[in-house]
Structure formats: C-alpha cells, structure tokens
Amino acid sequence: MTATVDEPTLTTLEERARAGTGTFGEDHLIVCDSLVRIYQSEGVEVQALQGLDLLVEQGELVAIVGASGSGKSTLLSVLSGLDVPTAGRVRVGDWDLMAMSARQRVDYRRSMVGFVWQQTARNLVPYLTSTENVAFPLALAGIRRRDRARRAAELLDVLGVGYCADRRPGQMSGGEQQRVAIAVGLANAPQVLFADEPTGELDTATSHDVLEGLRTVNRELGTTVVVVTHDPGVSEHVQRTVAIRDGRTSSEVVRRTQTHDDGTEHVVAEEFAVLDRAGRVQLPQEYRETLELAGRVRLALEESHVSVWPDRPRPAAAPAPAAPAPTAPAAVAPAEDPGAAPTPAAPRAPRQAAPTAGPDDAEETR
Ligand SMILES: Nc1ncnc2c1ncn2[C@@H]1O[C@H](COP(=O)(O)OP(=O)(O)OP(=O)(O)O)[C@@H](O)[C@H]1O
Structure with a gap:
C-alpha cells in the first residue's frame, strides 16, 4: 500500500501522543508521582516510600491513614518541603519540590503551605496569647499591626475559639490549643494546610472538635487540607481517606452524599483499592x-x-456461578x-x- 498525503508524520504522531496523554495529575493541586524515599540507617537501607502515587485536588479535605512505619510522616515531610525524596516527582501548586533551592523552600513554607503538628508546644509560643500567636507569622510577613489583629480575630472566630483570644496556651485545653494552632497555620492564607496527627494527644470528644475545625476551614476558607492521622474517627470528617501500606497508597475510602427518592440525604462511604500507574494493586491481606x-x-x-x-x-x-x-x-x-x-x-x-x-x-x- 502506498502512503497517502493524509498519513500522519512521526512528528504529528508525537504531538498527538503528548496532547492525548497529558502529564500525570496536571489538573491537581498536589501531585506525588512514583515517590521513593530511601533512608540509610547504620548501613541498612529502609524504603519508607516505595513508588507512592497521590493526587489531591484544590479544595479537597483528605486524610492519610496507615499503620506505624507505613510512611505517613515521610510523605508529609516531603510535601511540607522539609525532606527531599530519593526519586519520583512531587509538585504542590506551581512548586516543584524536587527542584527548589534553599531560598525557594523557605518561600514555599512561608507562603504556600501551613502546618499543624501533634505537639502543641511545636505549634504555639507558650508566653504569647492566641491573638499574638496568630499575629506572629503575619508580623514576619510584614503585615501592618492593625491588619494582623483583624486577621487573628477572624481566624480565631472561624475556629470557634474567639473567646480564647487573650489566653496563653497554658490557660487553654488541648483541643482549644490545637484549634488556635490551626488558626496560626492559616495566618498567611496558605493554599494548603498540612496537619500531622493533630489529635494525637487528645481524647475522642476533643479530637472531634479539632477535626471539625479542619472541616470548617476547608469549607469556609476553601483551604485544601491534608491530615495525617491514626485517629479511626477521621473518615467521618473528611471526603477522602487514603490508606498507605508499605510506602504506597493501597486503598481509599470516599464519602459521598446521596439523595434518596424521599429527599433524605445519606452519607455513603465506599472503599476502593488503588491502581497505581504501573498497574499494581495491593490485594487486602x-x-x-x-x-x-x-x-x-x-x-x-x-x-x-x-x-x-x-x-x-x-x-x-469449574462452572460459572449463577450470581x-x-x-x-x-x-x-x-x-x-x-x-x-x-x-x-x-x-x-x-x-x-x-x-x-x-x-x-x-x-x-x-
Ligand atoms: N530518618 C530516618 N532514618 C531511617 N529510617 C527512617 C527515618 N525516618 C523514617 N524511617 C523509617 O521509614 C519508615 C517509614 O517511617 P514513617 O515515620 O514515615 O512512618 P509513619 O507511618 O509516619 O509511622 P508513625 O505512624 O509511627 O509515625 C519506617 O520504617 C521508619 O523506621
């Protein structure tokens, strides 16, 4: 058969392939693509992340769960710009976390992301009031005093701890401290808030308040929230729960609201296995x-x-079952x-x- 003028050239085919496939996660705010993190400890290699894929959309509220040692904290360290993976690709917004200079890393941590840690002592300065704690990062960013006070009051109100404005950490409960800590993490209006075990030191009822605080922030301020937790109650408060096993995402629980014929709404949670880009799925034990x-x-x-x-x-x-x-x-x-x-x-x-x-x-x- 002879070639016709309509037959595509190699260049056209390459262009079509590029246009058709796109880049993995290009529409997402957070993209982890085949992330690997290997630690060397006393001559022994530990693979904390083993080709982890994760996509988070702008405005999502996602929980990351997993057994101890599964790689949750390593993932959060990478996403928060504290650690650099051994291989793979990681992007948050326009920030390529594999290729940032030390200076860009500081800018990223100041402007793009906020943090809430498990230990309240790491979140709050003990001798400052709640207002002063929230205003502190704003002062570092050069915001005027009047605007700092206004922003602090707004955030404390959103988190339901406006009444704690003049209290120091030692004068508040653990749950109140963590909600103030969320306000501090949001002071500079980051696009993403990362929370590492924010309820780790709290009882069930107080944990509920803190997780609801994260939900409020997500809903009312539009902040994308990624929370790492052992808390089994977390899936009630988030849209998506991603489970990590052996350094890879293994399953996801997605919660959706369904409206029945009678108009009543029900939340349905459905569990999925994650199919990674190489076609791998972890079969449940x-x-x-x-x-x-x-x-x-x-x-x-x-x-x-x-x-x-x-x-x-x-x-x-072997006959096929009737079902x-x-x-x-x-x-x-x-x-x-x-x-x-x-x-x-x-x-x-x-x-x-x-x-x-x-x-x-x-x-x-x-
Ligand atoms: N700095 C390090 N040096 C060597 N190994 C490390 C280091 N940090 C983590 N690891 C190892 O990497 C693996 C994943 O650890 P990671 O802390 O990410 O797990 P995790 O899921 O957060 O656990 P936990 O819930 O207990 O905090 C573990 O086997 C851990 O021992």
Whole structure:
C-alpha cells in the first residue's frame, strides 16, 4: 500500500501522543508521582516510600491513614518541603519540590503551605496569647499591626475559639490549643494546610472538635487540607481517606452524599483499592489469606472486571456461578472503616487462559 498525503508524520504522531496523554495529575493541586524515599540507617537501607502515587485536588479535605512505619510522616515531610525524596516527582501548586533551592523552600513554607503538628508546644509560643500567636507569622510577613489583629480575630472566630483570644496556651485545653494552632497555620492564607496527627494527644470528644475545625476551614476558607492521622474517627470528617501500606497508597475510602427518592440525604462511604500507574494493586491481606494467594496468581479478563485466581489446578469444569459478577471496581465493598478490607467477591471461572503474575506484577487490575 502506498502512503497517502493524509498519513500522519512521526512528528504529528508525537504531538498527538503528548496532547492525548497529558502529564500525570496536571489538573491537581498536589501531585506525588512514583515517590521513593530511601533512608540509610547504620548501613541498612529502609524504603519508607516505595513508588507512592497521590493526587489531591484544590479544595479537597483528605486524610492519610496507615499503620506505624507505613510512611505517613515521610510523605508529609516531603510535601511540607522539609525532606527531599530519593526519586519520583512531587509538585504542590506551581512548586516543584524536587527542584527548589534553599531560598525557594523557605518561600514555599512561608507562603504556600501551613502546618499543624501533634505537639502543641511545636505549634504555639507558650508566653504569647492566641491573638499574638496568630499575629506572629503575619508580623514576619510584614503585615501592618492593625491588619494582623483583624486577621487573628477572624481566624480565631472561624475556629470557634474567639473567646480564647487573650489566653496563653497554658490557660487553654488541648483541643482549644490545637484549634488556635490551626488558626496560626492559616495566618498567611496558605493554599494548603498540612496537619500531622493533630489529635494525637487528645481524647475522642476533643479530637472531634479539632477535626471539625479542619472541616470548617476547608469549607469556609476553601483551604485544601491534608491530615495525617491514626485517629479511626477521621473518615467521618473528611471526603477522602487514603490508606498507605508499605510506602504506597493501597486503598481509599470516599464519602459521598446521596439523595434518596424521599429527599433524605445519606452519607455513603465506599472503599476502593488503588491502581497505581504501573498497574499494581495491593490485594487486602484478608483476601490473600482467605484464598491462600501467594507468590503468583492467575488473572482472567472478564467483561466488566478482572478476576484473580490462586495458582492451583482448577477443577476440571469449574462452572460459572449463577450470581452475576460484581461490578467494577472489582472487590470493592462499602465500608465505614478505612482500615477494613473490602469484602471478597465470589470467584468465577476464568473464560480464557490466564496469564500468571509474580509478586512484583499486577495482582489485580481492570
Ligand atoms: N530518618 C530516618 N532514618 C531511617 N529510617 C527512617 C527515618 N525516618 C523514617 N524511617 C523509617 O521509614 C519508615 C517509614 O517511617 P514513617 O515515620 O514515615 O512512618 P509513619 O507511618 O509516619 O509511622 P508513625 O505512624 O509511627 O509515625 C519506617 O520504617 C521508619 O523506621
């Protein structure tokens, strides 16, 4: 066949490919792309982040949860500009955190992001009142005294601690101190607020107030909030809970409000497994144990999903069950608890010869 004038040139194809694929997360405020952070400790290598992908949209309120040692604090250190990852790409707004100079890093931390830490002593100056604590970063930014006082009063009111304006940290409860700390973190109107275990030292009722404070800030000021926590109650207060396991995002719980026919509204929480850019999915431990999945598994492409089978001889004629297969995403069940594994779906016979997958390959994909 001879070439026609309409056939695209290599350059055209390259341009089309670039226009079609776009950059991973280009519409998002926060982009973590295949982040790796390796620590060297006494000659031993620790991989704290193992190719972590995370996207956060402008205006979102997201919680990051995970077992101790899963990499949450490392991720927050990277996002807050305190640490530089070993490999990958990380961007917050227009700031490329892999390529910032020391000076840009200071500017980023002063203007783009705010912080709330677990220890109140790290958030507040003990001999300053709440108003003075909030005004302090404003003074460093060169804001006039009158405007500082006004901004401090506004923020303390939004956080419901206006009555603490003239109190020092020692004269407030832990929850009040953390809400003042949120106001301090917001003083310079950052686009993103990072909170690292802000309820770690609080009881359940007080934690609730602090998490509600973060929600108020997100809703009323439009600030994007990323909160790292062990607090199992956090998923009630956020739109999205991202679970990290072994330095990678493993699952997400998304909360949506559904309106029923009678007009009543209900919040529905649904758990998803995260499919990373390389096509990897972490199968919940419960699934692996129940079906004794280990080493390698068989995959079968179904009409609407992919099934995963143990690497064992199948019964000669494994009939497909009458019940319909679950709809995509595979193996996802509603769950309130972000740590809870989704309910395993009933397996059905593969319709075709299935490829095998090693532990480093995709365990389940769609
Ligand atoms: N500075 C460091 N040097 C060596 N290893 C480190 C360092 N910081 C963290 N790690 C290791 O990296 C892994 C992830 O740690 P990280 O603190 O990010 O976890 P985490 O999920 O925040 O845990 P926790 O909830 O207990 O704070 C752990 O194995 C930890 O021991």
